[in-house]
Amino acid sequence: MELIHPKANEYVDQYSNATPPHLKAMYEAILAEHPHAHLQSNWNQGGFLTFISKMLRPKYIIEIGTFNGFSTLCLAEGLTDEGQIDTIEIREEDATRAQKYFDQYGQGKKIHQHIGDAKKILPNLPQLFDLAFIDADKTGYNDYYTLLKPKMSPNGIIIADNTLFHGEVLEEKISGKNAKAIQAFNELLAIDDETEKIMLTIRDGLTLIRKK
Numbered sequence: 001m002e003l004i005h006p007k008a009n010e011y012v013d014q015y016s017n018a019t020p021p022h023l024k025a026m027y028e029a030i031l032a033e034h035p036h037a038h039l040q041s042n043w044n045q046g047g048f049l050t051f052i053s054k055m056l057r058p059k060y061i062i063e064i065g066t067f068n069g070f071s072t073l074c075l076a077e078g079l080t081d082e083g084q085i086d087t088i089e090i091r092e093e094d095a096t097r098a099q100k101y102f103d104q105y106g107q108g109k110k111i112h113q114h115i116g117d118a119k120k121i122l123p124n125l126p127q128l129f130d131l132a133f134i135d136a137d138k139t140g141y142n143d144y145y146t147l148l149k150p151k152m153s154p155n156g157i158i159i160a161d162n163t164l165f166h167g168e169v170l171e172e173k174i175s176g177k178n179a180k181a182i183q184a185f186n187e188l189l190a191i192d193d194e195t196e197k198i199m200l201t202i203r204d205g206l207t208l209i210r211k212k
């Protein structure tokens with residue numbers, strides 16, 4: 001189920017300008033060419049990621065689930081001059097396409113691409129993150145959150161995507177594997193007294209989390 005009316009999406013695109021305009025051609029090319037283009041953040045969500053990143057001015061960003069790199073480049077916009085973004089993608093083909101876009105559109109930003117399973121790579125990253133974006137396999141969200149929480153800087157923010165999971169979590173009986181995983185993630189967050197969170201009805205649902 002599309003939660004946001006397509007006309008509302010068109011409207012917010014018309015009256016927003018936070019998405020980096022130089023990424024438009026890349027964004028459109030992925031939509032036109034990739035058989036799983038629906039995995040990509042939409043244009044407005046990209047703008048939201050950029051806006052938050054510019055507000056926080058993070059030194060270290062981590063992204064779990066690169067796909068073709070549109071969200072990576074949106075997040076990278078707010079990095080400090082010496083900052084870097086690490087992004088993890090399990091599918092080599094997508095990581096290769098992302099690297100091509102980073103070379104073309106990265107504008108000198110430090111983007112470290114990791115190919116492999118985020119559950120294995122994340123524990124080996126030494127930095128404390130100021131901003132994290134969780135957007136990979138839904139059944140991994142609880143693990144990603146548990147691994148990430150101690151790696152967040154005191155004012156760091158985690159953004160988790162798809163937390164409304166196409167409206168499936170609103171059903172009385174949640175049946176799909178991914179919807180069940182997202183419901184379990186939302187419940188894990190709900191009982192975590194150490195953090196504050198806000199769910200936003202942007203696209204497929206975004207939850208922002210910070211330590212108290």
Ligand SMILES: C[S@@+](CC[C@H](N)C(=O)[O-])C[C@H]1O[C@@H](n2cnc3c(N)ncnc32)[C@H](O)[C@@H]1O
Nearest residue numbers: 039040041065067071089090117118135136137
């Ligand atoms: C929804 S897409 C990411 C979209 C991207 N963040 C964007 O907004 O354009 C999810 C990506 O996570 C990757 N993925 C799935 N499981 C993973 C894992 N265990 N570790 C790293 N990446 C994974 C998938 O291959 C897919 O490309």
